[in-house]
Amino acid sequence: MTEPSATLILFGATGDLAHRMLFPSLYNLLSDNLLPADFLIVASGRTVLDDAAFHKDVDAALRKFLQPERYDTALAQRLCDMIIYCPVEAGNADQFAALADRVRDRLDRGISVYLSTPPSLFAPTAQGLADAGLVGPKTRIAMEKPIGKDLESSRDVNDAIGALFDEQSIFRVDHYLGKETVQNLMALRFGNMLFEPLWNAAAIDHVQITVGETVGLEGRVSYYDGVGALRDMVQNHVLQILSIIAMEPPARLDSTAVRDEKVKVLRSLRPMDAETVKACSVRGQYTPGAVAGEIVTGYADELGKPSDTETFVALKAHIDNWRWTGVPFYLRTGKRMPARHSEIMIQFKPVAHSIFGSRGHGSGLEPNTLIIRLQPQENIRLLIMAKEPGLDRGGVKLQEVGLDVSLANAFAGERRRIAYERLLLDLLEGDPTLFVRRDEVEAQWTWIDSIIGGWKDAGMKASPYASGNWGPSSAIALIERDGASWHE
């Protein structure tokens, strides 16, 4: 790790992500004294505002989005005192020059740039900074997703940024990697002797990853339509979870070792085509229904026109490598699901030989299951077999019992941080481990493109599902055909 950047330039500072996540995260870091001394935040957006007006916005965002007990007027004021506002529009050299004037003397103490803007502005913003003389050996740049909409466009973005910054200075954000629960997957796998010897095709029957959301479009019509769940959630968050679950143990917990192992998994994903998408994928779009007792409208009604964008996707993925051969990974994610619920389920195989009941029948013997709940509560549950109490006159009866670990209880008293706190701090300190490397993004898109290509060639349309359901019934059939069922 290097000396932390003394300056953060935040583009898109008037946007939703900045208000909801980035300023509250900076506030929390300040409250824990984790920001460098004499830290300066240059907030930038297209709107012309003076510092005082912008400080008012930041203060309002902190009051709205921080947990109420964390808001403190004096601390909010201290954060605002660190922020200056500079209006900048991509392509406006004068505005970039004015911004550069305010930070030029801080260049040698490191500048971290955060692009929380539409992706079309990544390249022009980076170029504007370079032209204004702000790109030096101590400048880093972070970009929010999406990086492109397919492999080709992601290459264009990466080439444009890569022409100005070297890979070590480029921080591609996937906020799931900032979540404590996702990082904890590595602790579970590599900090315990128990699991790793069984973490392979010999002992595991299949893996499920579910990321369910109850929300719908949330006013993001212009971004979401034409993008859909596969690009919005699977290409990044779901594949990051999958790669951490499936990767080989890295030799060290450093950015190269970890990302080398993740990219190998991503490159081992079996591509799909027009034939395989029919059996291995489901696209869905929500229609009116009820979520948590509330009546909600359908996607097309929210959008105001018919659309074939999928708001739900389920996939049966294969990782073609030695460890995982023959182990399906069932993935699903969707909007307007019955619950906000993200989890990983590892279904182990049955024991090799049953001594209970007649050939295992009638005894209640079931294979073990490990359930790792990521959201809303972090919880790890291992279902193991136990004998039902009794005299066993009719034979031993077994029952599944859960070994439960609630991490919220185990670490009660520890504040659960916003994912962006960790990511912002790592950016300032120059640690790219929890950011996505270019080859990872490209491997992700290569697989996603094969699915999108398959859908197109097969003419696969999104099937309707009523809001408040776990997708169309074909998603249930996708897994039940293999004799398994979704864990709910």
Ligand code: BG6
């Ligand atoms: C974003 C997607 O990346 O992640 C959104 O664009 C989605 O569509 C969000 O709602 C989910 O994040 P979280 O942290 O609420 O699970």
